[in-house]
Amino acid sequence: MQQPNLTISRQQWLTIFFAVLVSRVVFYSVGLIGTHVYNPETVAELDIWQQICRFDCMWFQRIADDGYALVPSYMKGGNAANWAFMPVSPYLGKWVSWIVGDTNFALILVSNFTFFISVAVFLLALKQLRFSDEIQDVAIWLLCFSPYTVYALSGYSEPLYIALVSGVFIACYRQNWWLAGLLGLVAAITRNLGIMLVFSVLVFGIQAYGTSSFFRLRNNALSVLAAIWLIPLAFFTYMAYLHFHMGDALAFGHIQIAWGRVFSNPLEWLVYGVEKGGAKLYLALVSLGGFALNGYLWFRKRYAEALFMLINLLIPLSSGVNAMPRYIFGLYPTYLAIMMLLERFPKARMPVLLVGAAVSTFFTIGFFSSVFFTV
Secondary structure, three states, X not given: OXXXXXXXXXXXXXXXXXXXXXXXXXXXXHHHHHHHHHOHHHOOOOOHHHHHOOOHHHHHHHHHHHOOOOOOOEOOOOOEOHHHOOOHHHHHHHHHHHHHOOHHHHHHHHHHHHHHHHHHHHHHHHHHOXXXXXXXXXXXXXXXXOOOOHHHHOOOOHHHHHHHHHHHHHHHHOOOHHHHHHHHHHHHOOOHHHHHHHHHHHHHHHHHHOHHHHHXXXXXXXXXXXXXXXXXXXXXXXXXXHHHHHOOOOHHHXXXXXHOOOOOOHHHHHHXXXXXXXXXXXXXXXXXXXXXXXXXXXXXXXXXXXXXXXHHHHHHHOOOOOOHHHHHOOOHHHHHHHHHHHHHOHHHHHHHHHHHHHHHHHHHXXXXXXXXXXX
């Protein structure tokens, strides 16, 4: 079958630009004004970029300004270090800060620019999968007015991660294994779970060439295997850096204890969230929604996307429900599942967009106000 033409029309570029611009204006305005009205004490001594650069963005700022710490010294207990955060986004912010002169502002610029790129790349993925033009336009607005678009406002790595993972899947759809490997390599040091792309690439390779090709190294099996080896290369380099400088190659995982993350059965954390109630119940319910979307991908036989999403849900949930909305809505397969549902149920498109926009204003005010459940 002939590959689809991956060309974004002039009208679609204009839609992307307009949707990104409008959403930024709306959410920055509502978020900052709402914070000053409802939670003025949280921003009394902060400049505007510090008000926006919250939670993980602050950790990125420390990496950009001071590099990786040699010993834990952050947070009240002095037992936290920035080893848990991958280097791509912080160092992009560092390089941009040489131009703009402020690291927080630089990180915010990077996240907004990569968000623009992520919308365009996601649109290309929909074109590759032959979604209709109408659903492509819906996707542009949905990404810009997603309930969790606040992470693209605030210096986080999620927009870049979505762009890179979308690119990896596009490359796999088109059997461009070297491009998949290169993009996956960067994804794995943008978010550590990007390394799990190796399993999706393997699934695509088996679907394309059959299992026997990998035993006999026929067809393009060698190219697939090269991509699989390439993806973790930079991540292993980061582990070597941690080993030689901090004495622990797995420091990025072990330091999670400073945030109260203890690995356990994911089901236990879901039960805990339901029993605890309040914000924990909300986080547990969003987690269940993520698994429902993942189940839909399995049902529609999108095995490579579903496998990657499942791993990206189970590992964070194994240490708690905190930040689960961010983990769920920072994934290409999540949005793919949503678009598949909206294509099947067109009457749901407008309600989903309206609810997403309304809820996002609430989360943006909460995030800028440093309310923890929005992290």
